[in-house]
Amino acid sequence: GISWTASMLPRLYPEQSVLYKPVVLLFTVCRPGFFKASPHSPSCSKCPPHSYTLDEASTSCLCEEHYFRRESDPPTMACTRPPSAPRSAISNVNETSVFLEWIPPADTGGRKDVSYYIACKKCNSHSGLCEACGGHVRYLPQQTGLKNTSVMMVDLLAHTNYTFEIEAVNGVSDQNPGARQFVSVNVTTNQAAPSPVSSVKKGKITKNSISLSWQEPDRPNGIILEYEIKYFEKDQETSYTIIKSKETMITADGLKPGSAYVFQIRARTAAGYGGFSRRFEFETSPVSASSDQSQIPIIVVSVTVGVILLAVVIGFLLSGSCCDHGCGWASSLRAVAYPSLTWRCGYSKAKQDPEEEKMHFHNGHIKLPGVRTYIDPHTYEDPNQAVHEFAKEIEASCITIERVIGAGEFGEVCSGRLKLQGKREFPVAIKTLKVGYTEKQRRDFLGEASIMGQFDHPNIIHLEGVVTKSKPVMIVTEYMENGSLDTFLKKNDGQFTVIQLVGMLRGIASGMKYLSDMGYVHRDLAARNILINSNLVCKVSDFGLSRVLEDDPEAAYTTRGGKIPIRWTAPEAIAFRKFTSASDVWSYGIVMWEVMSYGERPYWEMTNQDVIKAVEEGYRLPSPMDCPAALYQLMLDCWQKDRNSRPKFDEIVSMLDKLIRNPSSLKTLVNASSRVSNLLVEHSPVGSGAYRSVGEWLEAIKMGRYTEIFMENGYSSMDAVAQVTLE
Template identity: 60%
Template sequence: MSIWEYFYTMHLTQACECVSAGPSLVGVVRKDWASDNSIALSWTEVEQQPNDILDYEIKYYAKEQEQSGYSSTRTKALSVVVTGLKPSTVYVFHVRARTAAGFTAYSNKLDFSTGDSGVAADQGQVLVVVTAAVGGFSLLVILTLFFLITGRCQSFIKAKRKSDDKRRDRFQNVLPVPGIKTYVDPDEDPTQAVHQFTTEIDPSRIRIERVIGAGELGEVCSGRLRTPGEKDIPVAIKTLKGGYAERQRRDFLREASIMGQFDHPNIVRLEGVVTKSTPVMIVVEYMENGSLDSFLRHHDGHFTVVQLVGMLHGVASGMTYLSDMGYVHRDLSARNVLVDEGLVCKVSDFSPSRVLEDHPEPAFNTMGGKIPIRWTAPEAITYRKFSSASDVWSYGIVMWEVMSYGERPYWEMSNQDVILSIEEGYRLPVPMGCPVALYYRRSCL
C-alpha cells in the first residue's frame, strides 16, 4: 500500500465518517458469489434515488482483525468484486454513496465469508475459464496459420522489435508493470510526447471569448470548442505568447504531454493542443469556479463541514491516482486545485514553469530552482527530495487551507521563519470550526 493509499483510506475516509450526514442511499446489499479469495456484492437503489450520485464506496475488513484497520474500494456500478481476501475468513462490509455534497451514511454492517460460493458458482467460473481458454487457443491457431501461410511472421517480428526499441530509446523511464498504466516523463522528447499523448485540434474549432488570467508563458482565456455532431463545450485555452524561445515552447508543450496521460474525474481534463499554427494553444476543460483558494475566500463560511470534506476527498482521490501512475506533483496547493460548477475539485497545474505565488516572497530559491516553502515538506526543502510522501505533506497544508476558507498558510511569517518553525516542531493550529478528528488526522502526516 502506497503512502497516498494509506492516508486516503486510513485518515481522510475516517475523517469523512466523523462528519458525514444524510440517510444511506444504498438499498439491500447481498452476496452474489464467493471464492477462496474474492467476494462479489451487489445492492439495490433506494426509492427516490437522487441523480447526483457520483460513485459508491465499499469498506471492508476481516472480522477477527477489526481493530487493525480496513480497506476500501470504489465503483460507479451497483456491484463490485472484492479481491485479495483470505480463504475461509469472515469479512465485514459497509457500502455508502458519494454525491457532490460528500458521502452519505453507510449501509448496515454485513458479514460475508470467503470460500463458500457453492457448486453453481464454481461451475460457472470453470465454464468461463474453459471457454476463454478454448477461444484463446483457437485465435492463436488462426493467427499462427495466417502468418505461416503469408510468410509475414518474420517481418512482423522485426518491425515490432524495431518499434519497441524506438519507444524504449525515446522514453527511458517507462516502468514495465503489466496491466498498470504508468506515467512517462516527456523530458526526453517533449515534441514527440505531445504527438504521442495529445490530440491536435483544428484552430477553426476554437472560439476565444475573453482573457481570464495570465501565466508565465502567456494568457489564459475562456472560450468554446466545437465538437463534430455535438454542442459546443466551454473550455479554457492557454496560449503561448509571441517571441518565445524554443525552450519556452518545449516547456509549454511538456505540460500538455503530461496532462494527456491522465484520465481521472479529479484531474483537469486535456481536450487537445494547437501546435501547427500560431498561437500555440493548450485546450482544457473549463472549471467555472476557478481556483479553490480564491473560491473559498469569496464564499467564506457558506459551506457545511461535509461539503468541505467532500472537496478534500476529491483532491485526495486525484492525488492517489497520480501517485499510482508514478507522478509526483511537487506543487500541490489550493491555488492549483480548480473547482467546477458541481463543487468537484480537480488537481491542475502540471507546468514545469509555474508562477508559485502572488506575494513579495513567493518561493525559496535553491540550486535546483524555486520551491513554494509554505506547502513543501522539510526533506524537499533541505535535500530537494520530492516524492509521494512530500505530496502528502502538501496535501496536509491544503486541508488546512480548505478548513480555513483559503487563509494563507503561516500568515505573514517569512519563508525563513517558516522553515525554522517547522524544524522546531511548530504546526499550523486547528482552524475555526474544523472538527477535531479531521485536524488530528491532518497532524498525523
C-alpha cells in the same frame, strides 16, 4: 619641414636627343606624436588613442602600457585592452542542468569582437578543493567563443558543488599578462534521473527466451529503484512489451523461435526515468525438426488441460461481468456448475517473479491490464514527439475564444467553446502562447500538455488537446467555472458545510492518489493549483513544473539552489530537494488547512525563513476555527517530520470516506467559535426544514452522490440529520 633631398643635373643622351631637366623631390618628416604608415602617404597622422611615438619619421605608434594591438589591426586603429569581467551573473538549477545568464562587461576594452568563455570546476564541499569538470559536461550552444550572454550546462553530476567562471575575452586578451577578469557563480545540482545503461550482455538463449544482464548506469544520480526493459520483435516496433525489474538481469520469455528481438533498458530513481539505452539486438534459437516431434505429446496434454481451463475461465468471466451488477442467475449457475470453487469479485494476477512486472503495449497503448506509469516528457530527445504522443491535435477552426479570464506566464488564459466533429459544442479553457516566443518558451508551454495528457481521472484537470500547427499555439482543457480553490473559498467564507468541505478534500486526495500510483510527484500541491467547477468537484491542475518552481510568486530561493514554495513544502524537500509522494502528502496537509480556514494564507505573515526555522523546531499550524478534531489530526499526521510516518494517499482517501459515511464523527471540534456550527446545516435562508428528504438536501449542497451512504447509516430523514447537528 620641407627640405631638398635630391637634384638631378642635366644629362644629354645624344642617341635619343632628350634633355632631362632638374627635378626636385620633396617629402614630409613626421615629428614625435605623428606617424606615416606609408612613404606614399601625403601627410602625417596623429597616433591613434592609447598609442604614442617619441621619434621623428615614425612609421607606426607604440601601444601604451596595458594596451595592445593585434597583428591584423591596422596601424591607424586605436590600441585596445581586454574587457572587464561580465556583470550580474545569475544561475538557474534544474536537476543536473544549470542555466547561466549575465550582463556584458562595463568596459569592452575598446573592441567589438567580445566573446565569452566558461570555465567549469567541480568542488569538494569538505576539502574545498576544486578540479576541472571534465569532458562529460556539455555546453549549449558552446563553451568558448560565445556571442550571446547565456549558456546551458547539461550532464552534470547530481548533488555536486560546481563553480562556473564566466570570462569576457576579445582580440587582445591573449596578449595580456595580467590576471583573468571573470565573474564566478557557485551552484549545487539536484537529484536527477540516471544516465543511460551503456553495457548489456546476453545470457542463456533458448528458442522461446532470452536472458540479459547489464551494469548500473555510469551516473546513477541516486539509488536505482528499478529498471524498465522495453523489447520488441525486429521491425515490429509498434508492438512492444515492457518488463520492470529491480535486478540488473531479466529473462524475456514467450518469444518466437529463430527471431531477432531488440532490447532497450532505462533506470529509474526517485527523480524519474533516465533515457533509454541504445538498441541491443539478440536472436532466439531456431526450432529443430526432432524437437517439433517431441512436442506432440505435450501439445495433446496441453489441449486437454486447455479445455478444462476454458470452462474455468468462462465461469470467471461470468463472475467478472456480474460483480458490479449483482447477476443472481450467474451466481446460481456457478454454484451449480462449480460447487467446489469459491467465487469472488475481482481478478487473479498471474504468478510472477516478485521483482518483475510485465506490461504489453501495441502502438503505444496498453494491451493487457497493468500499472500505468507516468513518463517524463523531458526524457524525449525531441519534446515535440512527447506532445504529439500524449496530446491530441485540434484544428484551430474548432475553437471559439469568448473572453479573457486571466493571464499566465506564457500568455492569456481565455474561456471559449470547442466543437469537435460528431460532438456537441462544450465550454473549455484555453491557454495561449504569446507572440514573439522563444523555442524554449514553446517547449515549456507545451510540456505541461505532455504531462497533463497522460492523466485520466475525474479529479485531475482534463486535457482536450493542443493547437501546434497554427498560431497562436494553444492548450485546451475542460472549463472549471469556479476557478482556483483558494480564491473561491475566500469569496465564500463560511458558506459551506463541513461535509461539503470534506467532499472537496476527498476529491483532491483521490486525484493525488491517482498521480502517486502513476509515479508522478506534483511538487507544488496548493489550493491555488486546485480548480473547482460548479458542482464543487475539485481537480488537481498546474503541471508545468519548471514554471511552478521557478516563477511562482509563492516560491522562494533555497540555499541549495532553485525556487520552492516554502509554505507548502515538506522539510526534506526544502533542505535536500527530496521530492516524493510523501512530500506531496505534507503539501496536502497544508491544502487541508487552507480549505478548512477558507483560503487563509498558511503561516500568515511569517517570512519564509521564519517558516523554515519554526517547522524544523517542531512548530505546526494550529487548527482552523470550527475544524473537526478528526480532520486536524489528519493534518498533523501529514506533517510528521519522518516522511515514512505520513499516511499514503490511499489511506487518506479511505479515512475521508469513513468520515463522510459517519457524519457524527465530525461533531467534535478542536476550537468552536461563537457562530452556529456549520457541521451539516446549509447556510441559506430556508434552512434544513425546507427540504422534503435527505436526498433533496444533499443534492442542494452538491453532495447528492452520498445519499446512499447517509441512508445506510440511518440518516433517512431530515429530523435525524438535524438531531446530529444539534447534539
